[in-house]
Amino acid sequence: MPLLVWIIICAAIGGIASAAFAVAFLWVPPERTARILPHFLSFATGALLAAALLALLPEAVEGAGAEHARAIGACVLGGLGFFFVIEKLVLAWHHEHPEGAHGHEHGHGHAHGHDHGGHTRARDRASGILVLIGDSLHNALDGVLIAAAFLSNVPLGLLTTVAVAAHEVPHRVGDFALLVHAGFSRERALVLNLATGLASVAGAVVAYFALRATLELLPYALAVAAAGFLYIAVAGLIPGLHRSADPRTSAAQVLWLALGVGLVALAERLTHS
Numbered sequence: 001m002p003l004l005v006w007i008i009i010c011a012a013i014g015g016i017a018s019a020a021f022a023v024a025f026l027w028v029p030p031e032r033t034a035r036i037l038p039h040f041l042s043f044a045t046g047a048l049l050a051a052a053l054l055a056l057l058p059e060a061v062e063g064a065g066a067e068h069a070r071a072i073g074a075c076v077l078g079g080l081g082f083f084f085v086i087e088k089l090v091l092a093w094h095h096e097h098p099e100g101a102h103g104h105e106h107g108h109g110h111a112h113g114h115d116h117g118g119h120t121r122a123r124d125r126a127s128g129i130l131v132l133i134g135d136s137l138h139n140a141l142d143g144v145l146i147a148a149a150f151l152s153n154v155p156l157g158l159l160t161t162v163a164v165a166a167h168e169v170p171h172r173v174g175d176f177a178l179l180v181h182a183g184f185s186r187e188r189a190l191v192l193n194l195a196t197g198l199a200s201v202a203g204a205v206v207a208y209f210a211l212r213a214t215l216e217l218l219p220y221a222l223a224v225a226a227a228g229f230l231y232i233a234v235a236g237l238i239p240g241l242h243r244s245a246d247p248r249t250s251a252a253q254v255l256w257l258a259l260g261v262g263l264v265a266l267a268e269r270l271t272h273s
Helices: 003-027 030-064 066-107 110-152 154-181 186-196 198-212 215-241 247-271
Strands: none
Touching: 003 110, 003 154, 003 186, 003 198, 030 066, 030 110, 030 154, 030 215, 030 247, 066 215, 110 154, 110 186, 110 198, 110 215, 154 186, 154 215, 154 247, 186 198, 198 215
16 A cells, blocks of 8 residues: 555544544443543553654664764754644633633623623634634644654554544543534534544645655654654643542553553564564
């Protein structure tokens, strides 16, 4: 199968199929969903950390050569900074628009109380649109990571796809809930959630042609991909795991995190045996 076809299929799995799989939780009772999703988050954390440290980063160092290890380290550091800035921009935009509407609402006092519902709906709608924009950007970056991994080798691309899909499922469940809360119908929220996955395919195709023309930069792209996975795991997922500190929940988190690490490590070992 041509490499570009592999990339398109796996980018679609990471961006679109993960959203479709998340829809399955619509038919799961809320109390059961609340028990299942934390396990997904723990598994995704382990898978992302293992994919970054056991697959992407070693591949980057091997591709660049030991003499360029410092440059690879600099790319990881730069990648962490890049994802930090991207998240800051998205969060700033997310807070600026809704809060602006909220401030406008309070500034008019009781005399315009009849507009309260309209302003609230507008604020929620704006939040929903920002969720879609943020998702599209996030998915496009995921597509770039998948393409970079596949250009190195197919097994690495498949491992990267698994790691991307693992953290996308719980993320998409949360985004679906936000879109419904923002006033979108469940059907429209589903379609829009699936549509943002197309950004993953677009990002992957663009990265494929850009990186294929400059293959000498591929190890550094893999280092940035590893930085992205590390940032998502450490800054995005692990803080959420710390919200539950009771011994039973903590033990379950460790087990599911270890399962994520173990499966990626096993797959990595099998592909290099």
